[in-house]
Amino acid sequence: MALPFQNVYIHRKVAEASSKPCMICFRPSTSVLITSCQKDFFYICPSHLNDRGFATAVVDEAAEAEKRKKEEMDKELEKLKQEFEEKQKRKEEKKKDKDKDKDKKEKEKAKVKDEEADKLKVEETEKAKTEQAVEAASFCEYNLHRNFFNVRQQKYREKQVAKRNMERLKNPLSFPAVPKGDPV
Template sequence: MALPFQNVYIHRKVAETSSKPCMVCLKSSTSVLITSCQKDFFYICPVHLSDRGFATAMVDEAAEAEKKKKEEMDKELEKIKKEYEEKMKRKEEKKKDKDKDKDKDKGKEKAKDTESPDKEKPEDEKPKVEKAVEVPSFSEYQLHRNFFNIRLDKYREKQIAKRNMERLKNPLYFPAVPKDGPV
């Protein structure tokens, strides 16, 4: 027997106002897993998505390659920024050296007073960049066998209920009233 849909679910987010209970824990959730053919969907907490006993993330090789490329570009950018900052420091030091020569005539004390705030200022102005640890998020998941069978059973129950409602709406489904009198 052919399955009505494949065991490949796509992770989507919905608005806070559209949140519904999680299939597992019944807490309000904005994460939805939906099949690519859109025959089945359910709300799930992001915590359950990371659970190995519930679903397995399907790694998209193209997305992984793109992510690695982006990381390499970020590293290259950081390297270039550091080189630029070093060049700017050297340039400022040369400029200060020239200023020192001019200040020697005016007085040594003034030169020391003007140098110390300048040296502290660039260090204070530098923003400290801390990289946050990113939780890997995948877009496609494959449910484990037991959970997928539960989803299939629910889908089949919905289809049976739909057919039964259509039958109840059809007046020909019920038997006709006897036209002959009692014998």
């Protein structure tokens, strides 16, 4: 018999309002494991995901290498931005020394530029934090232990059988017809 779905579950988070009981301990949980084909899903506590008797994480080496490379590039980009800002400040200082008459206007402009730079830094750091949070809670893949996977498959088959039975009950042609002849 063909498997209804593969033993590859993706970890996702849901809103607090959508939390449901964990499959194992029945405590409210916002973590969900769902198959890639979205045929099966269940709520699970994050602590159970770390249990080797329940599931093992699938490690994607290529994705990890990309993350490391991206982190290195982000660090280099931050260094370059800082160097550029320092150069800009030096240029502004030189201009201030040359133009004492325009000193007040430049101070105002420098303040505005510094405020804008600070806003950009704050926005970039917030953006980086949200990206890191998304990456940290990214859709990690897990393989369930053989016994738990068999239970999930069995529940899926039971749901399919119940669904077929309900369809049969709704169809009046599936019931036997009333006898038409005289009783003997």
